Structures are given as C-alpha cells and as structure tokens.
Amino acid sequence: MSAPTERITIKDVAAAAGVSKGAVSLAFNNKPGVSEATRERIFAVARELGWAPNSSARSLSRQAVDTIGLAICRPARLLGLEPFYMEFISGIESVLAERDCSLLLRLVGSVEEEIQLQERWWRERQIGGSILVDLRKDDPRIAPLRKSGLPAVAVGHPSLTGGFPSVWTDDATAVGEAVRYLAALGHRRIARVGGPTGLGHSAIRTEAFEAVMAELGLGPGVHVETGFSGEEGARATRSLLLSSNRPTAIVYDNDIMAVAGLGVATEMGVSIPDELSLLAWDDSQLCRLTHPTLSAMSHDVHSFGAQVTRVLFDVIAGQEAVSQPAALPQLVPRGSTAPPRS
C-alpha cells in the first residue's frame, strides 16, 4: 500500500550535508560524535529536504518498536456510549505523546479474537507491549499471552491478572463507601444493578456489596447482574421497581445504566430522589445533564489511563514493575440521592 512520490533517505541528507550516513544518524539521535556545527548543518539540510527517519527502518535496526496495543472487546454500539474508553484512551495518549509513541487500537468481537490479535501483534513486532482491559474471572488471555512473552499491563485487581502487573481501582472499598452513604441517608432496601458476572470487577463489587450490606445488618442486598447497556439497565430497573419489596435506593455499575434507570423511574411516575435514590458509577458529564442530576462514584479515568501506560513503559523497559492501585473513586452527591421518604 502507498507508493510515495519523493523518497528522500538518510543518504540524500548525508550527501547534501557532506557527511556520512552515520553522522546523520548520530545527529538525529542526539548522540555524541558530531560537532555542534555539523549537527546544525545536518538539521538544516534535513529540514530543507523535509526528511524524517523512516520508522520501519528505524525499528528494524533498533530491534524495538514505539507502538503499544489496545484491543477492546465490546460491541461497537455499546462502546460508543461508554464515555469510559475515550477518556481512558486520552489518558494513555497523554503519556504516549511525551515519548513520541503511538497507540494501535483495535475493536474485537471476542476474547479469542483478542488473543489471536495480541499474539500476532507481538510476533510480528508491531507493538512493544499492550494494555489488557476488561479482565474476567480466570481470564483466558492470561495463559497464552504470558507464554508468548508479550509485555503487558492488566487493568484490574491483582487477583485477576495472573502474574501480569496491574493497575486497579479499589472497587471493594468504593462499593462500601457507596452503600454506607446510602445507609447513612436512611436507606435500608438498597439494590445494585451490576455489569456482566464474567467481568472480574463486577464479581469483586458484588462480593463487596454483599459484605457491606451484611455488616450493616441490611440483610442480603438485592442485585441484578446484567450487561452494560442502557437497555439492560432500564430493564433491570423496571424489574426492581415492580418487585414486591421495592428498593429505596439503587447503585449502578456505570452511568449509562443509571441514566436509563432515571428514565424508567420517571416513566413509571416514581419521583427521584423522593421515592427512590439513584447512584451512578464512572461519573461522566452525562451525570450532570439529567434532571435531577445524578449522584455518582466518580473517578479520574484520564489519569487512570496515564498511570496504566506509565507502568507499561516500565514493563517494556524490563523493570520489575509493581502492581499499584489507582486513586480511589470519590462519592459526588448530586440531585438523585436523598433520605427515603417517611
């Protein structure tokens, strides 16, 4: 693909500057061995000729590549809706930009496909390392990718990442905080609408939810495990609101589902927050656009992405990278939570 027109190479630059290829290379990599004067002359010539080192040639001889991979495995319609990923990606890129690196992105349809892709990327040396997201319980990616030797960082609790260094948000503590907050407002029937059971962090949140409910003497909490889409959030909310023992507060696993929940409640004539409190997760701008505005467990996804990427660079550099928690999500109370009526 692509037959360029000009094809200026390091040789042309060297000839024009009256030096050898090697000198040009030294100059461009800021290595000692050329005088300041020649260095400047080389730069001037390069600028004039519009030359920049060919990246394939460069990574071939350096035996290193300056691209990292990210494969996301969710249906596209859903992905578009989740503010999470774009913010996460922008965090990744803030670090990549500092180092003149790039992000190779791919949306895949299944974990199996992702495994194939990551292995291929790595075998072909298209990427120097990768970020693994959406970790599941007993994630099938772990074994083959560890074996392949791909440098990677996983996003998820260390208990899920099977030896890959990881960066994670402390979901257990955050869930605890959320529930305690609602309990402090006076809620006793608290429900949770969670993401897919297969996803590692869903499981962790579920467990934490049950634990804190028990600890507070609020009995086994009701929770619905569903998908991540608004439609699923709507359906879950509807069924909770129609149940005999209707909750007075619902905690959602993302903000799309919370928005959908708000829609359903409004539709059913359930007044928010008087008759029902809603608490979203992954606070995005969306939570401030509804009426009432949505209280949420907020976390800085941008910084999270940046942190993950920094750890990845450590791994790639061969340093013994350490798994580390990201900042704890913060509760941001807004208009959708209040003490239960009566």
Add this chain to the structure above:
Amino acid sequence: MSAPTERITIKDVAAAAGVSKGAVSLAFNNKPGVSEATRERIFAVARELGWAPNSSARSLSRQAVDTIGLAICRPARLLGLEPFYMEFISGIESVLAERDCSLLLRLVGSVEEEIQLQERWWRERQIGGSILVDLRKDDPRIAPLRKSGLPAVAVGHPSLTGGFPSVWTDDATAVGEAVRYLAALGHRRIARVGGPTGLGHSAIRTEAFEAVMAELGLGPGVHVETGFSGEEGARATRSLLLSSNRPTAIVYDNDIMAVAGLGVATEMGVSIPDELSLLAWDDSQLCRLTHPTLSAMSHDVHSFGAQVTRVLFDVIAGQEAVSQPAALPQLVPRGSTAPPRS
C-alpha cells in the same frame, strides 16, 4: 523499547524447513514458485516455531505500510461523551480487519498540532494514508497536507475539502427534512442549537436551516451557535426557553445537547413534548434511554466510517477516488416531538 526474548527470524524457519529464505517468503505471501508440499512444510515449521514475519522488515522492503492514521482534535472529556467517534472508529476497523491493517489513533489539542502530527506520520512512513475529520471552513490542514502528498480522505462536504476526496452526509437535505417535519406537526417557532461555527458542517446546516425556514415562510429561524458539550446545550436551551418569543420546537446538532436540553426543560417545568418538541441529531442509544425518548435524525455512523475507509484505500492504491455522499440521515420520531399545544 522492548527487548524480545527469542528472536526467531525467517532464517531460522528456512533452516528448519531445509529451504532458503526466499522460499519461506514466497510461501508466506502466497506467491507461486514453491510446491504445495514445501509450502505446507514451511507453514508447519513456522507454526511450530511461532514465527510471523517481522512487520518493520516487511514494510521496509516492500516500501509500503499497512497502517492508517486518525487524529481527532477535541478535548477528551467531550470526546468520551460523543458516541459518534467510537462508532465511526468501529466502522473504520471493520474494513481494516478485512485487510489486516491497523489504525493509528491520536487525540490532539489543536489543528496545528494535528498538521504537525500528520506530516510527521507521513514523512516517517508510519502511515499509508489518513482520514481527516471535523473539517472547518477554510481548513488550515488542507494546504500543508496536500503539499506533503499524504494520501487522505476528508469527512465533509466537497466544498470544504479543497481537493481531497471526501465522503459526506448531506446535512442540508437532512436539516430540511427535520424542519419540514416539525413544520408539518404545526410548529412555527422552530429554533436550532448548532455546533461551533468554525466547523464546516455547522455552517452548512445553519445555511440550510435559514433557507428552509424562509421557504416555509417561518421567518428567520432562531439559532444559537455553541459548542458540542452537554453544558453548552443546556445553556443554549435555557436561554431559548427564557426568551420572549419562546420556540415550540428545538433542533439540536448532536444527541448530548438534546439530552441536556431535555434536562433543562424538565427542570424548568416545561413539559415535553406538549409544550416543547426536541429533535436530536446523531441518534445513539442515548436517545432511547431518556423519558420521553428523543426523536432524532439518525444515521449509520458505523457504515459511514467503513465507507470512508474504503475510499481511503482507493486513494492509497493510486486510483482516482471519487467523492461520494453517505446515506442520508433518517428521521426517527419518538416521544419528544408532537404537535404544539394550541
């Protein structure tokens, strides 16, 4: 970056299979010159050794690269929220996957930065071509990038793309359809909340809006040109609802602003759709989650992305690619539009 452990090369495979490098290359590129038996033996050995051709070496000797670029220039927080891009990207990738190509993604802070980046990508031969999005009036990217020789396709009306082949949605016709629909419902005071004036398609929509309003004898339409964020949409809606000559219908330039508008209306006690009709643009799942659900001008963003990418491949292949319109947005009436109350 990245010091791999094993380093199996084509030479190892050749040795193990008892043939020359050339034969392995021929086999892997499905070229004639090796017998079926040898081809299979080579594949077997490669599989066993876990070898795949090094992509840098490959693109170096082929003088071609199998990556295309996409730079998006908007603040991240905003980007995350717009379902548009992720869907667009997924459309791009559906085509890339067919051809074993990859997408190099970068979020940039300004057009100037984008120009630098695209030029660098191209000079370094990191990409074989690029997709230009968010075209402005007299877009500053056009001149330098044309000059650089970068193969590219622009997303936007041909009047904006200055010689780059383009794929565009017929915004003018779509705006006409939207306004006519509202007029047919009986609305006479129709307002529009548009995106940034600088953006080419905003200007086109604005012009079309005025034209159709005049044609229908509804006088000069009121429109607010604002950003793309929910907050801006909320502010615009608030000012429209407080104006002396309050509109009975509002058309938004994306769906986030429409959702925000709905929030504001609800907050102000303006009943939707009885007292006010709202029409969103870029129909995403979001429009089905609110109560009432949002009527929208819907278009298939995924296919749009795919179409753009196909045209880009034509350009890269050196074919005289032709600019072409994408499918026309379709009006999807839902709960937020109705005849105005008396």
Add this chain to the structure above:
DNA sequence: GTGAGGAGCTTTACCGGTTCACCAACGGGC
C-alpha cells in the same frame, strides 16, 4: 538429440536506518 519452456528453488541485491570498530588530527604532559 536438441532446444524451448516451465516449475521449483537458490542467490543476491536491495529497503533505510543504527551501531560499532577503526582512524585521523590535535593538544598536552613529560
């Protein structure tokens, strides 16, 4: 019997950088 033609490989010359061994010139110490 011979020459043309083709299938099936091998050889070799790149692609455009980086890196490393080597070298010339110069300055300084003794």
Add this chain to the structure above:
DNA sequence: GCCCGTTGGTGAACCGGTAAAGCTCCTCAC
C-alpha cells in the same frame, strides 16, 4: 620527540524481510 587521550568523524556490517535474476532439472515438441 613520543605517547596518550579526546574529539569528530568514516565505513561496513547488520536488522529481517522482499523481489528479481539465475540456476537446475524435467518434460515435451519436432
């Protein structure tokens, strides 16, 4: 005058593929 260490380069080997030319057989026509 001699040796030594720096500074500022050069030249060639390499990175791991692809592509085109060349070399062997083997078959088949005449």
